Amino acid sequence: MFKAFARAFFKKDLDAMYQVVTEDFTYSILVDDQPRVMNTRDQVGAFFDERVGTQTNVRFEDVVYHHAPYATFMTYRMTGTDVASGEPFERVGVERYTFVEGRIAEKDVYSRPADSPS
Numbered sequence: 001m002f003k004a005f006a007r008a009f010f011k012k013d014l015d016a017m018y019q020v021v022t023e024d025f026t027y028s029i030l031v032d033d034q035p036r037v038m039n040t041r042d043q044v045g046a047f048f049d050e051r052v053g054t055q056t057n058v059r060f061e062d063v064v065y066h067h068a069p070y071a072t073f074m075t076y077r078m079t080g081t082d083v084a085s086g087e088p089f090e091r092v093g094v095e096r097y098t099f100v101e102g103r104i105a106e107k108d109v110y111s112r113p114a115d116s117p118s
Contacts, residue, residue: 002065002072005104012048014041021104029109055080055089072097077114090114 001020008016018025018041026039027047038044058080066073074095081088093111097104 001102001104002074012045012052014045014048017044022100025104026106027109028107030111054083056083057081070098072099078111 005017005020008014008020024039025041025044026037027044028035028037030036036047038047058078060076060078062075062077064075066075074097076093076095078091078093079088090113091111092114093109095110096106096108098106
């Protein structure tokens with residue numbers, strides 16, 4: 001399921017993504033230190049469109065899944081280039097996934113710059 005989700009997510013293929021998520025899938029993330037919560041297909045699609053061209057050469061490394069009884073957590077390190085500034089970036093983070101009837105119901109993303117102490 002995670003492989004299909006990741007493939008669809010990074011290709012911004014909503015049809016494929018909504019084959020593995022619930023109809024009311026909720027995606028939350030901090031954008032410019034402001035919480036953003038999307039819980040409709042249109043909101044997720046609009047967010048994908050908004051993010052096009054903001055980062056290039058994005059790579060996820062050190063990915064580890066941690067399975068708990070009611071959620072799965074994915075820890076990672078992400079590198080890439082910020083398009084606006086041309087500067088490289090590195091972030092570390094954790095994503096929390098919850099499930100309903102064998103589908104992903106929630107994706108909560110928490111990350112920070114890798115060199116930040118908190």
